[in-house]
Amino acid sequence: MLLEDISQAVGNTPLVGLPRLSPPGYRIYLKLEGHNPTGSVKDRVAKYLIEQAEVHGLLRPGQRVLEPTSGNTGIGLAAICRVKGHPLTCVLPENTSEERRQLLELFGVELVLSPASEGSNGSVRVARELAAADPELYMPFQYGNPANALAHYETTAPEIIADLPDVAAFVAGLGTGGSVTGVGKRLKRWNPQVKIFAAEPEYGDLVYGLRNLDEGYVPEVLDLSVLDSRIKVNSLRALEWTRRLAEEEGIFAGVSTGASLAVAVRVCDRLPTGSRIVAMSPDGGWKYLSTGAYEPGDVSQIAERISGVLWA
Numbered sequence: 001m002l003l004e005d006i007s008q009a010v011g012n013t014p015l016v017g018l019p020r021l022s023p024p025g026y027r028i029y030l031k032l033e034g035h036n037p038t039g040s041v042k043d044r045v046a047k048y049l050i051e052q053a054e055v056h057g058l059l060r061p062g063q064r065v066l067e068p069t070s071g072n073t074g075i076g077l078a079a080i081c082r083v084k085g086h087p088l089t090c091v092l093p094e095n096t097s098e099e100r101r102q103l104l105e106l107f108g109v110e111l112v113l114s115p116a117s118e119g120s121n122g123s124v125r126v127a128r129e130l131a132a133a134d135p136e137l138y139m140p141f142q143y144g145n146p147a148n149a150l151a152h153y154e155t156t157a158p159e160i161i162a163d164l165p166d167v168a169a170f171v172a173g174l175g176t177g178g179s180v181t182g183v184g185k186r187l188k189r190w191n192p193q194v195k196i197f198a199a200e201p202e203y204g205d206l207v208y209g210l211r212n213l214d215e216g217y218v219p220e221v222l223d224l225s226v227l228d229s230r231i232k233v234n235s236l237r238a239l240e241w242t243r244r245l246a247e248e249e250g251i252f253a254g255v256s257t258g259a260s261l262a263v264a265v266r267v268c269d270r271l272p273t274g275s276r277i278v279a280m281s282p283d284g285g286w287k288y289l290s291t292g293a294y295e296p297g298d299v300s301q302i303a304e305r306i307s308g309v310l311w312a
């Protein structure tokens, strides 16, 4: 595969079966988005946010980009902005993992930290204030920008359909809602019988990258009408399934993958026997190593020990 620059390496990720963890009579497949150039699903979104803004005349050559992000979108934007010639400022919670900060700094991103206690909502607040004060900044704002869901509608979903035309259900964690909305709409257009499930953290119990809608903010990108059901998953379950994935299937994924996998396993009994289900794996585990999530030992003790680091 010969590519002219890194932006062309986004997408076309593997869809990998889980023969050991799927309930009997069903087969769950993970869309391994950690295979994107900067290691997450957000490379697709970053590429669409910048290219759509350029196409629609919203972003001038060399103009600074500003975005609130818990990390993955920032890292994706950092790489895309580098090759497209835009300086970048990211607003992120001050307790974001060290690996994420280092990666952003390596790409030359200016970092603005928001209070840990406010989570990703705090980053959104601070970024909005900065953008309002400086008209020279262009804020793509993944939570409200249709290009976010469009990236999944035009790339992620067609890849799933090509690889697994009889897909019966799709499960993804709820962050901005871009994945469930974009993939969900396209899969339902392909086959109206396909079921779309969102994995949502329990109230007050955050899973990195995901959000509970009852906590006050429903992103504009999220189209709730595409969802058949929102299913709660707590952070301990998400961690358990993430670790089982490594132990039993040899797949090293981030903790939000465990959340969508936990939900995929749960929804099998709502689907006909023989169904094939796709669950989103937004990223690999590398950026979470420093949190201690993968250390040996009792998983509930680990979940407790790292709470506030991982779930803040």
Ligand SMILES: Cc1ncc(COP(=O)(O)O)c(C=O)c1O
Pocket (backbone or CB within 6 Å): 070, 072, 073, 173, 174, 175, 176, 177, 178, 179, 180, 208, 209, 210, 254, 256, 257, 282, 283
């Ligand atoms: C690790 C991780 N998992 C899941 C998500 C949720 O994806 P989406 O924003 O498409 O809902 C994100 C996005 O912020 C993320 O960074």
